[in-house]
Amino acid sequence: MSEGNSEARQGSMEVFLNGLVKENPTFVLALGMCPTLAVTTSAVNGLGMGLTTTAVLVLSNAIISLLRHIIPNRVRIPAFIVIVASFVTMVQLLLEGFIPSLYSALGLYIPLIVVNCIILGRAESFASKNPVIPSIFDGLGMGLGFTVALTAIGAVRELLGAGELFGIPIINNVLGMFTSVEYVPISIFVLAPGAFFVLAALTALQNRVKRKMQEKGQNADKIQSGCSSDCAGCSDSGCAHRFVDVDGAPGSVANAKANKKEG
């Protein structure tokens, strides 16, 4: 491999596991929080959204990696957006045709996959610098990491908010074996506020892990808390920058301005 990138020399398996565990897009990098909150009202919806995003991510990573020497640097972001948007449209039409129940459950959030930070972020930071096979595995790892995270959050919200898991009333089934007590669902967890509370608990946990790691002297830089300062998570992986970089440096303008403003 002629690429000077160290990541390119990693084995595909390593790249895959990196996305699934070490740099899990939701739990570690805190990317793509809008869909995470919106569609995780049940485990099935989380799973569906995760797999849809994975499909788009793998396909767009593959194509962007194939075209990485052809797309001129200055217009790469618009080019990436067009590629991603095309795949999102394809996936949307397929879902509408073959899984209409999922299509209506996810609704508006399917076309909004285009603006999901994970996809543009991986295009910018991995696929545009690496050969096709590692890029596909990167997309697969990141996508499945996202899927696992969404399914887990969806499961927690569904369990607390409706007492069910994948539509099966688990809590009442278990309770019914021992007592005649019925579980009263805390329905706020499937409503909008519940999403904020679950994410708050998640980021608090993240903060705690990060602090513990720092106490032990481990490097915890990778862990970012959800959209902390001006979408820091997004701009790092190349999302919140200008559409066409007038100055040639992605993100520099937006970042500089954001820093100045916050400071």
Added chain:
Amino acid sequence: MLDVVKDLLVLMIGSSLVSNVVLSQFLGLCPFLGVSRKVDTAVGMGGAVIFVITIASGVAAVIYKFVLVRFDITYLQTIVFILVIAALVQFVEMFLKKYVPALYQALGVYLPLITTNCAVLGIALTNVQKSYGIGFSIASGLFTAVGFLIAIVILAGIREKMEYNDVPESFRGMPIVLITAGLMAIAFCGFSGLL
């Protein structure tokens, strides 16, 4: 005429309060959480969002009606909208810089942050889904963005007060802001009885 006024009123309350763009639809969360530390920056961000979303939903509606429907290529709406919106934000920024420097001074720093804001695309797509005309699309964009302004200013006000509170260590920073947003979302649930 009275019907139109009534529809507009329902649209206003519906899209700014009842189904608030951030607190019940989770669109535009990044600026909502990121730029809400002080009330004046929050007002600036809200102003920029109102400006961009109103223009973008108008332009998207015009393009949808006169290009996509006209040539029967509505399935391309996601691709066309995202490109139009991203280019539009750039254009608005350049235009303001050259011709309305005062407004640019006030909103300029926030404009690049809105480019990839999912709220802009989300509202353009919602307008199409609900088959609003051009006028109603602009109104819907305006009112939704006003809802964003209301939410971000309230959050910034609470965050300014919260600076002095003793928050548990793990909850410092983002988690407590998310809890605040969750409580605000509960409050906004109360508006659903309005319509």
